[in-house]
Amino acid sequence: MITQITSEATTWLGYLQRGSVLLQVGLFVAALSSESRVKRKLSSPLIMPAALFISASVLTLIGITAGFLQYLALLWVLWRCLEPTKQLVHGRFPKVPVEEIDKSFFRPVLLVMSILTFVQMLGSRESLSLISLGEVFGVTLTIGKLFTALVIVYMVVALASRPAAFAAWLGGHFFGIKPQGRMALEVILRYSVIGIGVMGVAYYIGINGTALVAVAGGLSVGIGFGIKEIISNFISSLWLLFEGSVRPGEILMINGDPCTVRKLGLRATQLRRGRDGAELLIPNQNFFTQEAESYTAEETSRRDAVVVGAAYHHEPSQVIAVLEEVARQHEKVLQYPPPAAFTVDFADSSINYKLLFWVRNPLEAFAVGSDLRQAIWTAFDKNGIGIPFPQRQVYPMEWPPSKEQTHRIGSPTNQLQAEADSDPANDSAGETP
Amino acid sequence: MAAIRIEHVALSIALAVISAGCSSWRPPVVVKVARTINNADTISSKDYERLREVTEEAIHHIRGVDPHIRPQLTLSSQKNFVDEIADQTRSGFGPDLLITDSDTALELYRRKLVDPIELSPEDRADTPSYLFDLVTARDGQLVGRPVNQFVQLACFNKERLNSPPQTLKEMGDESEGSTFGMALQLKDLFWSAESFDAGEAMEAALGQLPPNAEQQANVTSWLRWLKNASYQQNIRFLNDQRSLRDALVAGDLDWITCWSSSLRELREKMGEKLALAPLPKGPSTKLKAATKLQVWSLGRNSSPMQRDKALVMIDFITKPWAQKTYALAGRNSLPVNRKAAKIVAAKIPGGTEALVTYAEQSLKENAAKGQSKARVFRDPERYETISNALLDTIYDVSSPEKASQTILKSLRESGS
Numbered sequence: 001m002i003t004q005i006t007s008e009a010t011t012w013l014g015y016l017q018r019g020s021v022l023l024q025v026g027l028f029v030a031a032l033s034s035e036s037r038v039k040r041k042l043s044s045p046l047i048m049p050a051a052l053f054i055s056a057s058v059l060t061l062i063g064i065t066a067g068f069l070q071y072l073a074l075l076w077v078l079w080r081c082l083e084p085t086k087q088l089v090h091g092r093f094p095k096v097p098v099e100e101i102d103k104s105f106f107r108p109v110l111l112v113m114s115i116l117t118f119v120q121m122l123g124s125r126e127s128l129s130l131i132s133l134g135e136v137f138g139v140t141l142t143i144g145k146l147f148t149a150l151v152i153v154y155m156v157v158a159l160a161s162r163p164a165a166f167a168a169w170l171g172g173h174f175f176g177i178k179p180q181g182r183m184a185l186e187v188i189l190r191y192s193v194i195g196i197g198v199m200g201v202a203y204y205i206g207i208n209g210t211a212l213v214a215v216a217g218g219l220s221v222g223i224g225f226g227i228k229e230i231i232s233n234f235i236s237s238l239w240l241l242f243e244g245s246v247r248p249g250e251i252l253m254i255n256g257d258p259c260t261v262r263k264l265g266l267r268a269t270q271l272r273r274g275r276d277g278a279e280l281l282i283p284n285q286n287f288f289t290q291e292a293e294s295y296t297a298e299e300t301s302r303r304d305a306v307v308v309g310a311a312y313h314h315e316p317s318q319v320i321a322v323l324e325e326v327a328r329q330h331e332k333v334l335q336y337p338p339p340a341a342f343t344v345d346f347a348d349s350s351i352n353y354k355l356l357f358w359v360r361n362p363l364e365a366f367a368v369g370s371d372l373r374q375a376i377w378t379a380f381d382k383n384g385i386g387i388p389f390p391q392r393q394v395y396p397m398e399w400p401p402s403k404e405q406t407h408r409i410g411s412p413t414n415q416l417q418a419e420a421d422s423d424p425a426n427d428s429a430g431e432t433p
Numbered sequence: 434m435a436a437i438r439i440e441h442v443a444l445s446i447a448l449a450v451i452s453a454g455c456s457s458w459r460p461p462v463v464v465k466v467a468r469t470i471n472n473a474d475t476i477s478s479k480d481y482e483r484l485r486e487v488t489e490e491a492i493h494h495i496r497g498v499d500p501h502i503r504p505q506l507t508l509s510s511q512k513n514f515v516d517e518i519a520d521q522t523r524s525g526f527g528p529d530l531l532i533t534d535s536d537t538a539l540e541l542y543r544r545k546l547v548d549p550i551e552l553s554p555e556d557r558a559d560t561p562s563y564l565f566d567l568v569t570a571r572d573g574q575l576v577g578r579p580v581n582q583f584v585q586l587a588c589f590n591k592e593r594l595n596s597p598p599q600t601l602k603e604m605g606d607e608s609e610g611s612t613f614g615m616a617l618q619l620k621d622l623f624w625s626a627e628s629f630d631a632g633e634a635m636e637a638a639l640g641q642l643p644p645n646a647e648q649q650a651n652v653t654s655w656l657r658w659l660k661n662a663s664y665q666q667n668i669r670f671l672n673d674q675r676s677l678r679d680a681l682v683a684g685d686l687d688w689i690t691c692w693s694s695s696l697r698e699l700r701e702k703m704g705e706k707l708a709l710a711p712l713p714k715g716p717s718t719k720l721k722a723a724t725k726l727q728v729w730s731l732g733r734n735s736s737p738m739q740r741d742k743a744l745v746m747i748d749f750i751t752k753p754w755a756q757k758t759y760a761l762a763g764r765n766s767l768p769v770n771r772k773a774a775k776i777v778a779a780k781i782p783g784g785t786e787a788l789v790t791y792a793e794q795s796l797k798e799n800a801a802k803g804q805s806k807a808r809v810f811r812d813p814e815r816y817e818t819i820s821n822a823l824l825d826t827i828y829d830v831s832s833p834e835k836a837s838q839t840i841l842k843s844l845r846e847s848g849s
Contacts, residue, residue, distance in 0.1 A: 011505040014463025018736045020525040060523065065734065067524035123467065123521045123528065127507045130478045142478065 004131045008124050015122070024069040028052070031073075046084075049076035071121060075114055082106060104158040112151055139206040149201045156197030164189035187248065187264055229283070233267045236284035240264060246287055251302075251362050254280065258302070258362040274363035301334065302362035306372050309350030311386040316343045316351060322383055323355045326375045332368050334358040349388045461503035462742045465732075467518065467528035469511050469537060476508045483697065484508055491759060495749055502742045515540055518732075522546050527734040529743045535567045535579070535726040536620070542576035547730040549574035550747075559753070560769045568728050577728030578747050580756075581766040584724050585624055588681060588691035588699055591708035597688060598713045601628060601658060605665060612667045614677045614686040617827070619820045620725075621674060621690060622659070628715025629655035634837075638844035652840060654716070656826045656833035663827045670827060692725055696765040727766070818843040 015021045035048040042048065053073035059066035082102065090098045119125045129144025168186035171177060177185065203209070240246045246269060250261045259271040259280060269287070271280040310319045320341040327339030337358050345352040355372065359365050380387060470480055484506060492504050507528070509517060514533070518541060521527045531538070531547060541547045552575060557565065564579040589597050594611045598604035604613060615622060626632060634648035662668045669686065671677050678695060680686040682702045690712060691699065699707050729747050731740065749755055756768030760777045768774050822836040822843075831839075 007505060010463055010503060011465055011507070014465055014503070014505065014739070015526055017460075017463060017739060018525060018734060020734060024525060065523065065525045067520070068526070071524060120517070121520060121524050122526050123465070123507055123517070126476045126509070127481070130476065130481055132478065140478070 001131055001133060004127075008128055008131075011124065012122060020065040021068065024066060024072075027056075027069055028072045045080050046077065049073055049080055053077055068121065071117070078110060082110075108154065108158070136205070137207045137211045139208075141205065145205050149205055152201050152204070153198060156194055156201075160190045160193040160197070161186075164193055191266075229285070230267060233284045236288055237264060237266045237269075240269075240284060240287060253362070254282065258365070260363065275366070301358050301360055302365050303337075303356055303358050304365040304369055305357075306355045306369055306376065307344070307352060308355070308373070308376055309347060309352045309387055310380070311388050312351055314351075314385050316353070318383070319351075319353055319385060322379050322385065323353055323376065326379050327355055327357045327372060330357075330368060330371055330375065332359055332364055333372075334360060349390055461501050462738045463503045463505055464530060464735075464739055464742045464746065465528040466504055466506045466530040466532060466746075467509055467732075468506060468532040469509050469514050469534070476510055480508050487759075487763060490762070491750075491755070494755070495746055498749055499742065499745050502745065504746065511537070515544060515546070518546050519544060522733050525734050527732045529732045529735040529739045530746060531577075531730045531732060532580075532727065533577075533730070535577070535728050538568055538577040538728045538730045539570060541730060542570050542574070546733060547576060548733055549576060550578055550731055551575070552578065556751075559771050560751075561771065564726060564769055567726050577730035578751060579726050579728050579769045580747075580750055581727040581760065582724040582769060583692045583694040583727065583766050585621075585712060586691055586693060587688060587710040587712050588678075588696075589688040589708055589710065590681065590684070590703070590706050592706050593684075593687040597708070597710035601625070601713045601715045604668070604713050605662070610667075611687040612669065612685070614669050614671055614680055614689040615662075616674050616677055616690065617670045617672055617824065618674075619816060619823060622823065624690070624712050625659065625715065626652075626655050628713070628717050629658065630717040631655040634841060635844055638841045649837060649841065652837040653833050656823075656836050658715070659823065660826050660829065660833055663829070693765045693767075694725065694727075697763070724767075726769075815843055 031048060031052045035042070050073075053070060053076075056066045056070035056073050060070055086098050086102050089096060116125070119128055129142060129147070131143045133141045133143060133146060135141070164186050167189050168182045171185055172182035246252065246261055246264060248261050248264055251258050251274075252261060252271065253259070254271065254273070258274045260274065261269060261271055262279075263270040265284075268281045268283050271282060272278070273280055308323070310316075320343070323341035324339055327333050327341075328335070333339055334357070339355065339357040341353055341355045343351060344354045355376075357368070357372070359368050377387075379385075468484070470476070488504075488506055495502055495504060514537065518527060518531065527546070531541065533541070538547065542549070549570075560579060564582070565575060568575060568577050568579060570576050587597055598606075598613075615625075626635075629651050630648075631652045631654075634652045637643070637645075637648060663670060669680075671680060674692065674695065677686065677689040678691065678699060681689045681691075682699070696709075729750065731743055731747075735743060750759075751770060753768075753770050753773045756770040756773035757776045760766055760768045760773065768777055819840050822831070822839045825831040826833055826836045
């Protein structure tokens, strides 16, 4: 292999023995160098490459060998055109993911085309591509095959998402699949396309399927011990995809926090926690080992509760009616199942009530809860319902304390409770019926 | 930043070149040699292995003659060869030497991709002049130097066919028991034209002379034979030589026309089953040899040093010693040098008697004096017209009489 590569390199060095080649390289280097010096004076980055291209074309027309210079200038022009084209497309079609297409498609395609055309121009495409790199599963792997395989695999991986998304969208419309189902379908299709592409590349290289199976069988034990976790996560991801219990767009409860599934990867699932927007990466196998209740399956609606205490002297039915009415008034609280309030405890200083309500999006439950608490405060105030709380009395460091030394904590004007004339002897217990 | 780095690299290269020029050490002169092969549409690593086997010794000998030569060989398939060379030459990366057949060399010259070669009368002395005619362009320039000749033969499977047909008539008679194959290309079928002396009428047409009735009848007889052959159940016309060879190796055909340039491949694939014979004779009693000429041409991008070394290589390969040695080593070609050809013809071992026959025939200059083939093959328009007329006859689109008139008319137009 080394001998063959050296031989090719020698051929290329032979080109440097030609005046015409040296002249073209020299002109290109001079153009690059002069551009860096007068860069600030040029109004457009395209001026220098375009001028070089035109000059090279003129030289070719008058019969001077300048094809290489023309080629280099053309590449330079194309490279410089990428950014303005991107801006133009982005300006005209803001919804088109120009940045992604540019990085994942246009630039790699330009790079590959440049390499191929350059080697073709040197007359070394076939001889270079036939250089053997060694044997893989009994097949001679050449530079050409490896290069083609890498390009195809890259293209399949980079471009599989678009047709998969289209097919999923089409399937979703045709069969009436829900948006979350469509996303799962898209992921499954994408990995299927990638799988088929990689297998196709293996067959293109000439790798025998039987040999692959035999080697896979032998390695499976080693893999089982060595990278058990990765394989486990991989299998888990496939299982989750087909089972459909964890799908992009779904909301899961992770450690009591609602999180949105953003991406179901082959190793881990990426989630965004609603509470603080943190990105979580949870290995897929955790979804099999953790409790099933930790995620919502098909129904995303979630029931939440607000606990509030009311003074003992208020009739519980009146308090419950107020609470239910407050919940019903909130636009994000579902009318069905209807909100319901319950008396849950006779506590030390209050009767405690629990208001249960349902919201469509679990991520909004926290905000809705806050809204409801504020609305309850207002409604209680309006209906004269007090929310009691424990109060403390501070005694001076003498015993027994005199009655005058007792300080009352808090001002009656700041309290919700209506009894301003309460007996100081009962203050330690707070509000009493 | 990148520009500054490139500047530094360029400066380093310039310094290296200057320092090399100042010292007594001289770098070897790399001579890029591009060679075409007809075997396949794409080049495989096996082709390179074969090339290395064949050329290793020759390169060693050439470096013995001039140690500063560093030949670098690349292989190209015939398909798109001219276009690829055009791209490379336009950029300054064209080869210094091109080894190809005479027709391709003429096409390369027509597209200004090779420089003409000048030979002294001494250089021409040992090579039959008709071979130079095959590589002389319309403007009289020599587009390359003839080096080897590949002859057209009959290759057959001796396990399936005991005795190959000696005449075209025998071929028709035997076709019930065996299957015969021919390629639908003018250059592969031209031997049959010569078997009917159809070349004479073409010669006359090219010279603006009205062919006499007999000569015209010969062309018609040739076309009629082709048409009748296409009716035969066991005579098959395939697209090209590649398809013919594959069919012979696979056992679908028992007998094919082949070029000696593919004997190595056929020997490897068929082993002892392969046998060779001269092509069947027709009504003509004159000796004919269908040959394909390998020529070495000069590329246009070479530096003066590279051009000198390329000429050294051409001079070396046409010396009688080199001609004899490499022809005997390859056993698939005849040298163009008369002296070497005599030796080779005498030394080719028993299995390749047919080559000897042709070697003897080709030495008789009169036997292959016809110019029509060379002139037709170098003219793409005429070539296409005649090829189309042949196809029309074989596919029964037009009658042999009409096709012969088309061919002769086309040749007369080219001569005017």
